[in-house]
Amino acid sequence: MTGSALSIARSAPDYWHQAREGASDPGPGLNLTIRNLTKSFGANQVLKGLDLFVSAGQFVSIVGKSGCGKSTLLRLLVGLDQPTSGSFWFGSVPEEKHDESAVRVMFQEPRLLPWARVLGNVEVGLGRARKHADARDRALATLTGVGLGDRRDEWPSVLSGGQRQRVALARALVSNPRVLAFDEPLGALDALTRISMQNLLEQVWRDQGFTALMVTHDVAEAVMLGDRVLLIEEGVITLDLRVDIPRPRRRGSPEIAALEGRILDALFKDARAGEDA
Amino acid sequence: MSAERRAGRLDGLVPWALPLGLVVLWEIASQAGFISSRVLPAPSAVVAAGWRLASIGELWVNMGVSALRAAIGLVIGGTFGFVLGLTNGLSRKFERATDTLLQMVRNVPHLALIPLVILWFGIDETAKIFLVVLGVFFPIYINTLHGIRSVDPQLIEMGRTYGMTSFELFWRVILPGALPSIFVGLRYALGFMWLTLIVAETIAASSGIGYMAMQAREFLLVDVVVLSILIYALLGKLADSTARLLERSCLAWHPAFQSK
Numbered sequence: 001m002t003g004s005a006l007s008i009a010r011s012a013p014d015y016w017h018q019a020r021e022g023a024s025d026p027g028p029g030l031n032l033t034i035r036n037l038t039k040s041f042g043a044n045q046v047l048k049g050l051d052l053f054v055s056a057g058q059f060v061s062i063v064g065k066s067g068c069g070k071s072t073l074l075r076l077l078v079g080l081d082q083p084t085s086g087s088f089w090f091g092s093v094p095e096e097k098h099d100e101s102a103v104r105v106m107f108q109e110p111r112l113l114p115w116a117r118v119l120g121n122v123e124v125g126l127g128r129a130r131k132h133a134d135a136r137d138r139a140l141a142t143l144t145g146v147g148l149g150d151r152r153d154e155w156p157s158v159l160s161g162g163q164r165q166r167v168a169l170a171r172a173l174v175s176n177p178r179v180l181a182f183d184e185p186l187g188a189l190d191a192l193t194r195i196s197m198q199n200l201l202e203q204v205w206r207d208q209g210f211t212a213l214m215v216t217h218d219v220a221e222a223v224m225l226g227d228r229v230l231l232i233e234e235g236v237i238t239l240d241l242r243v244d245i246p247r248p249r250r251r252g253s254p255e256i257a258a259l260e261g262r263i264l265d266a267l268f269k270d271a272r273a274g275e276d277a
Numbered sequence: 278m279s280a281e282r283r284a285g286r287l288d289g290l291v292p293w294a295l296p297l298g299l300v301v302l303w304e305i306a307s308q309a310g311f312i313s314s315r316v317l318p319a320p321s322a323v324v325a326a327g328w329r330l331a332s333i334g335e336l337w338v339n340m341g342v343s344a345l346r347a348a349i350g351l352v353i354g355g356t357f358g359f360v361l362g363l364t365n366g367l368s369r370k371f372e373r374a375t376d377t378l379l380q381m382v383r384n385v386p387h388l389a390l391i392p393l394v395i396l397w398f399g400i401d402e403t404a405k406i407f408l409v410v411l412g413v414f415f416p417i418y419i420n421t422l423h424g425i426r427s428v429d430p431q432l433i434e435m436g437r438t439y440g441m442t443s444f445e446l447f448w449r450v451i452l453p454g455a456l457p458s459i460f461v462g463l464r465y466a467l468g469f470m471w472l473t474l475i476v477a478e479t480i481a482a483s484s485g486i487g488y489m490a491m492q493a494r495e496f497l498l499v500d501v502v503v504l505s506i507l508i509y510a511l512l513g514k515l516a517d518s519t520a521r522l523l524e525r526s527c528l529a530w531h532p533a534f535q536s537k
Contacts, residue, residue, distance in 0.1 A: 078438060079438070080434060080438065100440045101440065104438070105438055107431070107435070109431060111431050111432055111434075111435040113432065113449065113450065113453070114530050114531070115453040115454075115456075115528075115530040115531075116449075116530075124435075124436075124439050124441075124449075127439055127440040128440060155529075155530045155535070157530070157531075157532045157535070158535070171439075
């Protein structure tokens, strides 16, 4: 399955362009500006005044230890939680209004509706545009783009974990979002499926041009996919590293390993200091 | 006919092999004189009694009356249980307001109300339907409530991020998610429905299968008594099969109902 997924992903661009033609707003990514963002749960302050600017179309990887606030940040950005204080906006000015489908999120779990066929699940991603006449065609084009066009009438329960996650990706992509947030999207997949999914993610990001924000536990994955890697520790950004390695990047190359090492050093500097003491 | 199809047909008979085998054994034992016809008449005698009652129309009238009572009670009690299960499942406030009362009522065996129900309604239709309503209400209420509460919150969150309205969320996520549990409730309710009806009809009725059995007892017509019991068994099986069929078509997505 892994091998065929790769070849399908490479031939995907035709389908993306088809899917895009029907879209009302085919524009690429949006800027993201975050100003002094905080979030508390009771007495526990998870985000402590975060500032960030992400330019349109950038791929930003966010790493950090469990509980550092990276997932909370993502949940605020996609509207699943409300900030305690501070603000953020997509686009060039705070007043800019966007379609509800401009920002999409993909979770670690596929979260497919078990009672809807594969194609029906992708149609969910169209949001209010689901009732348009071309909804089915758009959903099918996107599903074909992730290499699962022939599985459209299956129930999600018969798909493998990697296939389910590709359906979830198609659901997130079908509305041509301008910002796509990933919350450890590949965390539950086996190593080989993970690599083919990373390639697919990079492929669709390059073809569609959305702004990508990806929370991950895997530092190698963060460097492999990101234009930038942010390290969040205790609710603030402590490292903002530019990844200037040209694409396509080669897994395991020395440049990637070097950056990975720098991030891991930063992540474990406390532990190092502890060892020295 | 291919061997495979023949095997398929035989396979369909497997669930019936045991009850049919028992009937054959029973017939043989009766014919051989091991079982006195005063204790238990032979199946052939029961069939003959059924034929006799069917030809004078009495059987059909009583079966119709019983089935109608069961259906009316199920529809009324089921609707109440379903609607209250939905509202309490969707609204914590509503549940807090009604739950104490419902749990208190639930713990009274509804058949204990028979004397009171006879005092209220006499022995006419209302009394029996009221008891059936009580009998089917709780299984459907509790399982609907449980079904709604156990819908995966991650799916609800997913629905929200994709801009579903409250109605869409209910119709596309919550109700389908609760459906397996609602069907469990329905099948329990069908059991309670027949149980309640049998008891109510034998104690206080002037028509119906239960009444037919009690009348037959007065005149020592054991064959009719056994016939009545068998009819209950068949009607119960019929109701359960219908529920299963419904379940199979509504829950085709569920791994438990996929043949592959």
